Amino acid sequence: MPAMQLHSDRLFPPDPATRAVARELYGTVRDLPIISPHGHVDPRLLAEDIPFPDPTTLLISPDHYVTRLLHSAGVSLADLGVDSPDGLDEGTSRKVWRTFCERWPVYRGTPVQYWFEAELTEIFGVTERPGPDTADAIFDRIAGALATPEFRPRALFRRFGIEVLATTDDPVDDLRHHRALRDDPTFDGRVIPTFRPDRYLEPAGLGWTKAVAALGAAADTDTGHYDGYLEALRRRRQYFVDHGATSADHSHADVRTDPLDEAAAAWIYDRALRGEATVEEATAFRRHMLFMMARMSVEDGLVMTLHPGICRNHHGPTFQRYGADRGADIPTGIELTEALRPLLDRFGTTPEFHLVPFTTDETVFSRQLAPLAGFYPSVFVGAPWWFLDAPEAIGRWRSAVTETAGFTRSSGFIDDTRAYCSIPARHDMSRRLDAGYLAELVVRHRIAEDEAAETLHALVVENPRRVFKL
Amino acid sequence: MPAMQLHSDRLFPPDPATRAVARELYGTVRDLPIISPHGHVDPRLLAEDIPFPDPTTLLISPDHYVTRLLHSAGVSLADLGVDSPDGLDEGTSRKVWRTFCERWPVYRGTPVQYWFEAELTEIFGVTERPGPDTADAIFDRIAGALATPEFRPRALFRRFGIEVLATTDDPVDDLRHHRALRDDPTFDGRVIPTFRPDRYLEPAGLGWTKAVAALGAAADTDTGHYDGYLEALRRRRQYFVDHGATSADHSHADVRTDPLDEAAAAWIYDRALRGEATVEEATAFRRHMLFMMARMSVEDGLVMTLHPGICRNHHGPTFQRYGADRGADIPTGIELTEALRPLLDRFGTTPEFHLVPFTTDETVFSRQLAPLAGFYPSVFVGAPWWFLDAPEAIGRWRSAVTETAGFTRSSGFIDDTRAYCSIPARHDMSRRLDAGYLAELVVRHRIAEDEAAETLHALVVENPRRVFKL
Amino acid sequence: MPAMQLHSDRLFPPDPATRAVARELYGTVRDLPIISPHGHVDPRLLAEDIPFPDPTTLLISPDHYVTRLLHSAGVSLADLGVDSPDGLDEGTSRKVWRTFCERWPVYRGTPVQYWFEAELTEIFGVTERPGPDTADAIFDRIAGALATPEFRPRALFRRFGIEVLATTDDPVDDLRHHRALRDDPTFDGRVIPTFRPDRYLEPAGLGWTKAVAALGAAADTDTGHYDGYLEALRRRRQYFVDHGATSADHSHADVRTDPLDEAAAAWIYDRALRGEATVEEATAFRRHMLFMMARMSVEDGLVMTLHPGICRNHHGPTFQRYGADRGADIPTGIELTEALRPLLDRFGTTPEFHLVPFTTDETVFSRQLAPLAGFYPSVFVGAPWWFLDAPEAIGRWRSAVTETAGFTRSSGFIDDTRAYCSIPARHDMSRRLDAGYLAELVVRHRIAEDEAAETLHALVVENPRRVFKL
Known part of the structure; x- marks a missing residue:
């Protein structure tokens, strides 16, 4: 399985002269704080600073951007843990995660692929592309991270550079x-x-x-x-x-x-x-x-x-x-x-x-x-x-x-x-x-x-x- | 009249790096069989393997993609042979064909131009661009081809590499x-x-x-x-x-x-x-x-x-x-x-x-x-x-x-x-x-x-x- | 304040090969006469060849393409002289002009910016970008030009190369x-x-x-x-x-x-x-x-x-x-x-x-x-x-x-x-x-x-x- 790509020039126009300008412009705003004037994060998450329960509950089950394409591919929503907002036992969580990784090509060309590659790489340090062979290793890496204080909601809030949410x-x-x-x-x-x-x-x-x-x-x-x-x-x-x-x-x-x-x-x-x-x-x-x-x-x-x-x-x-x-x-x-x-x-x-x-x-x-x-x-x-x-x-x-x-x-x-x-x-x-x-x-x-x-x-x-x- | 263009890089993006990738990708599927799950070819054509009657009846008269732009240019549909599905006499067929070649610029920038250039070149070996001066030569070349067994419907079916129609x-x-x-x-x-x-x-x-x-x-x-x-x-x-x-x-x-x-x-x-x-x-x-x-x-x-x-x-x-x-x-x-x-x-x-x-x-x-x-x-x-x-x-x-x-x-x-x-x-x-x-x-x-x-x-x-x- | 850009390659596609073709094609029509089969110029302007009264009345007040974005930026239409079709006194004209120059960034990326840069440069020889520091100089330059016979409507008609209006x-x-x-x-x-x-x-x-x-x-x-x-x-x-x-x-x-x-x-x-x-x-x-x-x-x-x-x-x-x-x-x-x-x-x-x-x-x-x-x-x-x-x-x-x-x-x-x-x-x-x-x-x-x-x-x-x- 090839490594996951996360190129520093991603999304920039292909023409070299245009890309050079884009790269330069992007550099001037890359590290500015995040202002998020509208969204659906649960404030309790931050108020109680509860650790995220498991990789699937963090990244898959509650996100209808992710589950809908699996559903269109014939996977039942019941098999994606959407009924358990507070977390899944490890076995179930891992099973859903494997399903997700096996079906990874359904996201090709969609922003879900893009967001996931960025999240997995930049937040969790994952380098393998999701797939049947890498599902468990990626799951373990994320689960391990979630058990540490650096991955609690408030710590991530600071790391993400969020100014307003x-x-x-x-x-x-x-x-x-x-x-x-x-x-x-x-x-x-x-x-x-x-x-x-x-x-x-x-x-x-x-x-x-x-x-x-x-x-x-x-x-x-x-x-x-x-x-x-x-x-x-x-x-x-x-x-x-x-x-x-x-x-x-x-x-x-x-x-x-x-x-x-x-x-x-x-x-x-x-x-x-x-x-x-x-x-x-x-x-x-x-x-x-x-x-x-x-x-x-x-x-x-x-x-x-x-x-x-x-x-x-x-x-x-x-x-x-x-x-x-x-x-x-x-x-x-x-x-x-x-x-x-x-x-x-x-x-x-x-x-x-x-x-x-x-x-x-x-x-x-x-x-x-x-x-x-x-x-x-x-x-x-x-x-x-x-x-x-x-x-x-x-x-x-x-x-x-x-x-x-x-x-x-x-x-x-x-x-x-x-x-x-x-x-x-x-x-x-x-x-x-x-x-x-x-x-x-x-x-x-x-x-x-x-x-x-x-x-x-x-x-x-x-x-x-x-x-x-x- | 310049020769007709049919460049091996046609339709690929202009940026050289992108074009190189496109060329490589295209090469992997160029020769795959054609699967055509929906269309309007008459099955009798293949069942009886009837030779195509004449260039105009094959390429112009029955195809409303082609006739509609000639009509918008002021040519009456009656002058395009649309009433004779089974073929035209040579004089009429040639006359319509000349009209088509004279009005060739009406197709510029449309897919009809693209399809025709590919058909004329790749199927019939025509190298001249359609125009008043080349109309007869192209007509003769196609008419000649249609008289040979290699241009009967079944032979073309095989040559086209059609798997399902x-x-x-x-x-x-x-x-x-x-x-x-x-x-x-x-x-x-x-x-x-x-x-x-x-x-x-x-x-x-x-x-x-x-x-x-x-x-x-x-x-x-x-x-x-x-x-x-x-x-x-x-x-x-x-x-x-x-x-x-x-x-x-x-x-x-x-x-x-x-x-x-x-x-x-x-x-x-x-x-x-x-x-x-x-x-x-x-x-x-x-x-x-x-x-x-x-x-x-x-x-x-x-x-x-x-x-x-x-x-x-x-x-x-x-x-x-x-x-x-x-x-x-x-x-x-x-x-x-x-x-x-x-x-x-x-x-x-x-x-x-x-x-x-x-x-x-x-x-x-x-x-x-x-x-x-x-x-x-x-x-x-x-x-x-x-x-x-x-x-x-x-x-x-x-x-x-x-x-x-x-x-x-x-x-x-x-x-x-x-x-x-x-x-x-x-x-x-x-x-x-x-x-x-x-x-x-x-x-x-x-x-x-x-x-x-x-x-x-x-x-x-x-x-x-x-x-x-x- | 940087100089105003008016590049000879403006609007052409960025890819160098495409741009070269565009440049060549454009050169063949650049100087052809202007045919304008529909528009809203007042014929009295040309019939009487009346000098344009002042920069604001010429370029801002009557043009709703220009005034609407100033209005959206919070400037009252009353403050843009839209009630005075026949001209403004110099003080008012200059004041509106300053407002326009101060708000110049509202036009960024719109055709108003493009048209203005071309008009200011090619018709009036302005080289400074509109802004609070350049407003008066640009105003003076245009007002000066408008007082000369070269800038009366008929003279411009000839200079513009208009064939039909x-x-x-x-x-x-x-x-x-x-x-x-x-x-x-x-x-x-x-x-x-x-x-x-x-x-x-x-x-x-x-x-x-x-x-x-x-x-x-x-x-x-x-x-x-x-x-x-x-x-x-x-x-x-x-x-x-x-x-x-x-x-x-x-x-x-x-x-x-x-x-x-x-x-x-x-x-x-x-x-x-x-x-x-x-x-x-x-x-x-x-x-x-x-x-x-x-x-x-x-x-x-x-x-x-x-x-x-x-x-x-x-x-x-x-x-x-x-x-x-x-x-x-x-x-x-x-x-x-x-x-x-x-x-x-x-x-x-x-x-x-x-x-x-x-x-x-x-x-x-x-x-x-x-x-x-x-x-x-x-x-x-x-x-x-x-x-x-x-x-x-x-x-x-x-x-x-x-x-x-x-x-x-x-x-x-x-x-x-x-x-x-x-x-x-x-x-x-x-x-x-x-x-x-x-x-x-x-x-x-x-x-x-x-x-x-x-x-x-x-x-x-x-x-x-x-x-x-x-």
Whole structure:
């Protein structure tokens, strides 16, 4: 089995002159701190600094990027340990790991291969390529590392050079872990929550009535009527702000933002509480509430991010058996121009209001996302998301948005990951690709090299700080 | 007039280092056999081994890829011999050929130029570029060749190195030519039929009532009621399976697959037979039947391929005068995520069920096609189809699907052609482009060279065999 | 502050072999005259040969490409002088200019940077990069130049090498400036009007009743009934033809072309005049009239161009305060296949009818635009428009349309600009990019170098002359 490749020039353009510029540019940002304004790492991990249980639970089972391609290759999710979030016994963990290594070619050409090669090499010092013959040795090496203090979450946080890490949290969460981290004099990292209220805004969603009751309880407010419901959301947002949050994240089927008049909204709310709202009413209410979330963002300053257009849990049997986030979320087309118009008509030029739309629908990059960000001071182009967080997709995205919106209107890189160990590899990939894109502009004489260097630095640190108010 | 170019490095990336890798990779697959799991060659051609009548009938008149650009340049289809499928007299054939050569620049930058240059050079030994001054000489050379035994269909089949050739056939076809070829001890190629039932599934289509009566006759079943209709389809599918078919092909305006309950389906069927079904009912029935086709594929093992989203016969006057397949089919947008959900919810993880969607709508490549194939073990990414079967379009396709679905989830190349002599050029183009794409990944240090070689071999032979059960 | 770059190899592909071919090809067309078949320069400018008032009014305030990115950066449109079309006092002009220079990095990677660098360097001899330290010097240099006769509009017209310049004009315009230019023995340029009747075709638009009354007055026809309205449009079209127009331009929300029967059209027209037409009726009428415009184009020979799918004046408050064309026009998705079918079914193969659709929706490039132009002799692929008039977008467009439609079916470059001084830079950009695209085809051995040279020449001069009947 050949050794694993991790070339210092990886991802750079092949043309020698362009590559030389890319290499030089990359060198100026390689070691800058990581700013991660949106992701899904569990804050408890850092608060309790619990050792990672085993290689499979760390790197495979909970990561639907990894499990979905094994599933498509015919491996049952049950055989991948996805039901055991807290860890697997050694035998099971090793068995899943072997399955993964045997099927390693399914990741060829995908970013999973890229991230894994970087993680295995740079974090764990693995030099063999995963395969049937090397599975056990790699497993043992990782398992051995995980038993040492150098591989506990906080130690890795420092080693990764993370400056800010935002988590994604339920509005009723008491944020005890964030508080603990903030108050712990032995931890100097910044771990901040993000307000993610989706399920409280969708009366048609499963368990909505119970959810708004819990929201009321958390906010010490009566959510039995619409005004109390709004007040509860306001209070919980403020609670998040008080715990360091700088953004609120929203993911719905679409991003229409048609406001209702308050009486109509209250009327639907009452009907929904009684289980009498029609699907149309529930949808109208959800769209109204997205408008209201913008209004509250104007009030409390939380950056508003949007992640729309995913058909979640596309495969019913998988959802029923294994729950959400198993790789069966499939994108749909989205529309931004008409959908966001009510919101932007009202708040689009309000100072300090920030709106960052992300998308898995590439067609809106040049058609809607960049033109909106190229006019409204409040709108920023969100980084490539999900299926698009990959070298060539990132290239298409930069190409599609830059000529209309420039570099100053883009959000900076977002890793959006629950795979803690992939964070450095993902940010490094982004830096390499931006260096390569800028090098192309330099070699085509569209920008000067000093302009490229200044821009790359901005993309890595200034843009995320400015856009996410960090 | 300059000589025609056919450089050994054609289609490879320009960067010298990348080109060197591409050249090396291509060398390992250049001479592998051709596997063609979907196309439109007439099986009678091979069964009867009839000599091709004349250059124009072989290369121009029946090929709408060729005639449509001449038509757009103002040449009437009547002046291109499209009404004479069985051959033209020498004067007419030569006249059309001259028109083609005079208009040769209309193909510049299109794959037609590429295919023709390869065909003329490699099959017929032509060295002059088509043009007014060379038209007659080229015509004479081809006509001369066609008169020799080396240019009869079976001889070319062997010379082209075709291992499997799938044709596309009507469900009531008796498949006598396939049988004859199978039973002929002097022919050792594999020519298999494909079940294409579109017109039997669309009650709103012209002549549907007559078609289902013919289907009943072919299946020796009473299609006067819904159960008999289903049984007739089942029997004809089995008949195709018995004659070597491994797939069924479906092309409708959309791919919605909402099942009806059986009573509702039977009720619409009866109304449709009486000519009383509404357009809505006919559409609902067609969508139901696409679901039923999947169910039958689960039963009989036929791979299910989908070619949706074409507005056929866009120009009424052309259709009325010349019939279908004249280059006037124009793509529309398609949607896969919601449309295929009922089908995949039911059969998406059924072992041995294979579904291969093709599309002329590039927007679904990264948004829907690759994500579906990256989760469902039954779904494979169909190769670029029709207008997208061209070097740069193939590059966009690989780039759009690979990072999400990897290489193992793609179908392998599909030539989908009725132009027999273009088969080697089309497969060779695909091999060159895949070699180039993989070389880019190697030079960007995303995969190792041995991984690239293994992948290229899989794309050329293992993937089509596996996906199409060959 | 470094000097401004304007490299002779700018925009060419980086690979040395490809670049050498591109350079050679470009050299053969660099100095060819400029043909500009569609744009928004004010003909009065040339008719009266008025000196440009000041640098800001020449280069910034009226150009929404420039102001929109400053606006997105938080600069109020009021602070950019957009309310003063006739010029600014020196203090204000200089202040806006400084703002522009200070914010110069917002344009990095956009075509605005590219155009400005070319304009400043090649037209005004500026060598410093815009910035806070150089703002005043650059301002002074431009202001100084504008005071000299060499920088009056007609002198620049000659210096730019413009052969034809088409303006965009209201149907009731008396075209006095075009007449004056035609009749002026001291001016030998060709400046022609374009018939742009949008607002007369949309009964739902603001002020439609008044507009059709004015149309009647201009045509000396009674537009109080439908027949008179049609006659007025016919007469004004003829008036434009008589003043040199060769095309009519149309921009609506969609391009549906469903004809009404004449009685229905007349009935809606009457209702609309009385202010009683519903939105649905007004839309149906507009779609009918687009069909009628094609019919009139068949009669009078005006090329029909389409610029659909823009949500104009997306931000209400900006529109109310500053009016239209302030950078707040955002694209929507469009559909051509079904929408144009009635029109093309009727006129698609009519000799001498020319239809040129443009789009800001990249998804229709390969899916609809190129397939339509690759079959219908009347349809030509419009050049990249608006947000897509930029180096990488132009590359994506060429790549998406060429393999289906070849080069002969594309319109040639369209600058579509109101920024007079940017015309040479825009056409030069197009020539460089086409040279680069063709060089890629040469180096990949898809076309020969003599074919590339012939094609490039056609794209620069023959195609626009042929498509726009110049």
